Amino acid sequence: MNVIGKPRRRVDARSKVTGRTRFADDLALPRMAHCRLLRSPHPHAEILAVDVSRAAALSGVYLVLTGEAFPVSFGIMPVSQDEYPLARGKVRYVGDPVAAVVARDEQTCAEALAEIEVKYRPLATIASPAEALATPEPRIHDYGPQGNIHRLQAYEFGDVEEALARADHVFEDVFFYEGNTHLAIEQHAALAAPEGEGGVVLYSSTQNPHYLHRQLARVLQLPASKVRVVAMPNGGGFGGKCDPANHEMVVAKAALALGRPVKICLNREEVFYLHRGRHPVLMRLRTGVTKDGRLTGVHLQTLLDGGAYGSHGPASTFYTGVLTPTTYELPRFKFEACRVFTNKPPCGPKRGHGTPQPRFGQEVQLDKIAEKLGLDPAELRLRIAVKPDSLTANWLRIGSTGLAECIRQVVERSGWKEKFRKLPEGRGVGLACSAYMCGAGLPIYWNKLPHSGVQLLADRSGQVTAFCGATEVGQGSDDVLAAIVAEVLGIAPDDVRLVTGDTGLTPVDLGSYSSRVTVMMGNAALRAAEQLKARIAAAAAEELGVAPHRVAFANGRVSVAGEPSKAMAFREAVELAEARFGTLAATGSYTPPKPAGKYKGAGVGPSPAYSYSACVVEVEVDRASGWISVPKIWIAHDIGRVVNPVLARGQVVGSVYMGLAEALMEEQAFRRLPPKLSDALVHRIPSILEYKSPTSLDMPEVETILVEEPDPNCPFGAKEVGQGPLLPVPPALANAIYDAVGVRIDELPITPDKVLRALELKAQGKNPRIGPEAFPAVPYPKPVFVPPPWEGGDGGEAKRHDAAAVV
Amino acid sequence: MGAARGREALLRRNVQLRLHVNGEAVEVSFPPYKTLLEVLREDLGLTGTKHGCELGECGACAVLVDGEPQLACLVLGLECEGRSVETVEGLAQGGTLHPLQAAFADLGAAQCGYCTPGMLMTAKALLEREPAPSRERIREAISGNLCRCTGYAQIVEAIEAAARAMRERA
Numbered sequence: 001m002n003v004i005g006k007p008r009r010r011v012d013a014r015s016k017v018t019g020r021t022r023f024a025d026d027l028a029l030p031r032m033a034h035c036r037l038l039r040s041p042h043p044h045a046e047i048l049a050v051d052v053s054r055a056a057a058l059s060g061v062y063l064v065l066t067g068e069a070f071p072v073s074f075g076i077m078p079v080s081q082d083e084y085p086l087a088r089g090k091v092r093y094v095g096d097p098v099a100a101v102v103a104r105d106e107q108t109c110a111e112a113l114a115e116i117e118v119k120y121r122p123l124a125t126i127a128s129p130a131e132a133l134a135t136p137e138p139r140i141h142d143y144g145p146q147g148n149i150h151r152l153q154a155y156e157f158g159d160v161e162e163a164l165a166r167a168d169h170v171f172e173d174v175f176f177y178e179g180n181t182h183l184a185i186e187q188h189a190a191l192a193a194p195e196g197e198g199g200v201v202l203y204s205s206t207q208n209p210h211y212l213h214r215q216l217a218r219v220l221q222l223p224a225s226k227v228r229v230v231a232m233p234n235g236g237g238f239g240g241k242c243d244p245a246n247h248e249m250v251v252a253k254a255a256l257a258l259g260r261p262v263k264i265c266l267n268r269e270e271v272f273y274l275h276r277g278r279h280p281v282l283m284r285l286r287t288g289v290t291k292d293g294r295l296t297g298v299h300l301q302t303l304l305d306g307g308a309y310g311s312h313g314p315a316s317t318f319y320t321g322v323l324t325p326t327t328y329e330l331p332r333f334k335f336e337a338c339r340v341f342t343n344k345p346p347c348g349p350k351r352g353h354g355t356p357q358p359r360f361g362q363e364v365q366l367d368k369i370a371e372k373l374g375l376d377p378a379e380l381r382l383r384i385a386v387k388p389d390s391l392t393a394n395w396l397r398i399g400s401t402g403l404a405e406c407i408r409q410v411v412e413r414s415g416w417k418e419k420f421r422k423l424p425e426g427r428g429v430g431l432a433c434s435a436y437m438c439g440a441g442l443p444i445y446w447n448k449l450p451h452s453g454v455q456l457l458a459d460r461s462g463q464v465t466a467f468c469g470a471t472e473v474g475q476g477s478d479d480v481l482a483a484i485v486a487e488v489l490g491i492a493p494d495d496v497r498l499v500t501g502d503t504g505l506t507p508v509d510l511g512s513y514s515s516r517v518t519v520m521m522g523n524a525a526l527r528a529a530e531q532l533k534a535r536i537a538a539a540a541a542e543e544l545g546v547a548p549h550r551v552a553f554a555n556g557r558v559s560v561a562g563e564p565s566k567a568m569a570f571r572e573a574v575e576l577a578e579a580r581f582g583t584l585a586a587t588g589s590y591t592p593p594k595p596a597g598k599y600k601g602a603g604v605g606p607s608p609a610y611s612y613s614a615c616v617v618e619v620e621v622d623r624a625s626g627w628i629s630v631p632k633i634w635i636a637h638d639i640g641r642v643v644n645p646v647l648a649r650g651q652v653v654g655s656v657y658m659g660l661a662e663a664l665m666e667e668q669a670f671r672r673l674p675p676k677l678s679d680a681l682v683h684r685i686p687s688i689l690e691y692k693s694p695t696s697l698d699m700p701e702v703e704t705i706l707v708e709e710p711d712p713n714c715p716f717g718a719k720e721v722g723q724g725p726l727l728p729v730p731p732a733l734a735n736a737i738y739d740a741v742g743v744r745i746d747e748l749p750i751t752p753d754k755v756l757r758a759l760e761l762k763a764q765g766k767n768p769r770i771g772p773e774a775f776p777a778v779p780y781p782k783p784v785f786v787p788p789p790w791e792g793g794d795g796g797e798a799k800r801h802d803a804a805a806v807v
Numbered sequence: 808m809g810a811a812r813g814r815e816a817l818l819r820r821n822v823q824l825r826l827h828v829n830g831e832a833v834e835v836s837f838p839p840y841k842t843l844l845e846v847l848r849e850d851l852g853l854t855g856t857k858h859g860c861e862l863g864e865c866g867a868c869a870v871l872v873d874g875e876p877q878l879a880c881l882v883l884g885l886e887c888e889g890r891s892v893e894t895v896e897g898l899a900q901g902g903t904l905h906p907l908q909a910a911f912a913d914l915g916a917a918q919c920g921y922c923t924p925g926m927l928m929t930a931k932a933l934l935e936r937e938p939a940p941s942r943e944r945i946r947e948a949i950s951g952n953l954c955r956c957t958g959y960a961q962i963v964e965a966i967e968a969a970a971r972a973m974r975e976r977a
Binding site: 182187267646647 | 819838853855857858860862865867894895898904913920921922923924945946947949950953954956957962963
């Protein structure tokens, strides 16, 4: 191969290092007006009246909008369309948008916002999952199974109680993973402008232009053909730009109303409120093991703090359970999950979406299991690593897996055997593994359409243009598209012109989420390029006087295979093809394989392939201060096939960084104001200064090992790399701290104060553990019961379940 | 109230300033409350310098003012009369990338590219002062520039590579 696997400057690198890349905030149009939002100061309140008359009368104010302008709700998931662009009737978190001002400049907007009068009647605040369960009234939303519960899910794959009963040991642990936020350096921005006859175009920092397109048409009550969304390159996404957002709807509406462009740029405080970040998750994990370390069954219960709106919540809730069986052989599995509403910024998808939390729990528990059984944690994992070409208890189809090789690699490179339980007191190593999906097998809304489409144009100039709805969020989506087309056509990636993320110009791609782009866009690109290649080969073959299958494409030349002297420039071959076939176009599309499971809910979890990671973290813990330093991290990732090693390593190290950040310091935390100041629940720290994230000085050395276990479902075998490598980092850190100082911190983030408290407990001879003590009573319904593949059945339900088990 | 409104009107009246931007003498007119970041982006069309927080917390808007790295969101445009400002747009010479830009491009130091301009300008200031900085010095120098994509490793490596290239060229 000439392109795939070779280290290269990414195709958008020059634009990015010269400042030429245009992000949404960099756009300006003639007659452009500006917009700002008025946000709720109350976490939960009824809106009694909104008076905008003084604001509207200010000089330079063009339009003031309130909830009245938007009668239709929206939401990324069809089952949770519970948001309005501007609040109607009530507000549900501090920062909930209430009104919008459009004016000649941002300064005038700010002055006008101060003139809007809103009368609120505060309602009781629901601050935590415990409060949400204990306080069915007032309800934050008027839907959901009961009170302030948003979703309940319960599934059982084989009789788990029986599996635990016949285990040699049953381990039970409760873990907590704190919420945290994406903190992309680019703040969300959007610019809307009227287009054509009654239409509108929205340029936005969105990861998912297709879903935004649908929601925008719904809210504006326009045919989707009148709405165009252009996803500008994102200045970081990490899941934070997946949801359709209030401000995008507002500027589109305003642009249509005023007949002129309207732009909005959120400030950093507003981004903290918009959030959609990692759900705080409390979890209980009961695991049965044999004395040689094989799992007999796992019972996992999760409780998610969803914040004020649905967002991706139903999917997030599933993801706290369904991917658990993809890493180790697990004969039986039961999971019960619950998401509650609270009066905080909504949680949603962040890198790893719902899976880092249970992964943390399972990997720390495995460390405890290994110790109890007197097994090396690496050896234990090698023994139970999931096998290739297998089905999991919940009917997920595993294809290739390089997990065992990943474990062997990090063990060898880190000197694990010389370090584990052998380093001096205060120093330690910890190991953990993970698996992640390469794209969600089903779209967010039910349909039978392709998940990704690529269209190619080529003409006599020799240029090739690739059109695809995929979105560049920094991960290298554009580079993968160019690389795959270039590899097939034997040209350079820089010779492929790209038009991406524009619902008015490009075939649909579902978006940059669930690590789906390389596999889904890549397969579509591969098909389109093969189709175009066949046409060019047919025309060139005629000229070269050979059969088309003997025509080879490489280095910008089209030649007879094995006879490089019989050749022509790629451009000439395209010209011949254009002369013979007319205008040259080709399309490719991709739809993932059907899930193996047939039960209701079987659509969440299946993926064309799964990536695997293993990680060793080394730590030094200062016993006097509790301070944790991380000198080095080793990580091996099974990527299937590397498309561009420069980018692949960047994704792995970036994932390690984000995982370490969540493990050590990041938290989206809240506090109650004192009663004399309204008792409101406010964000403790809506600024970058106070939301601690690692700087260049905090990052350890990371040694990256890319393991290539090509998967037949993937283009050239290439699997995902953008999310999976985050997952093993937090548990590996927690396990390393135990190795270093013998304390268990069963909750994230692991801060020095928690380490110190645990060390004090240890000194007092008490259980040296910091973490949640109990799991509350959650009204989980009777589960959907599905026999695992090895216990008969056809992937369908075998017993009756409560209807509420799959809401 | 009337007096306050009058003061406000005065504050809105544009000021006129001369300064040097990327080696070019420019004259620009803007409302006096604007930061250098806003003047660069909105009045001079230099959108390469980025907004990340407007509070001096993220480093995305770093530019060089008289050769010193400054956060453009914390400098008033008004303070820049007669001064020399360098932004990312001034780094390349025609079509030739600055060694820092070339190294960032080749070594994967720019992923989403949003922190990149500020990172490049901070690194340029460092290398002008210290042509052969240690890895530790590089990490210190860019510790005020946050990056969420890379985990910093490829950025540090790119700055080292650029420093080597610049020393060899000198």
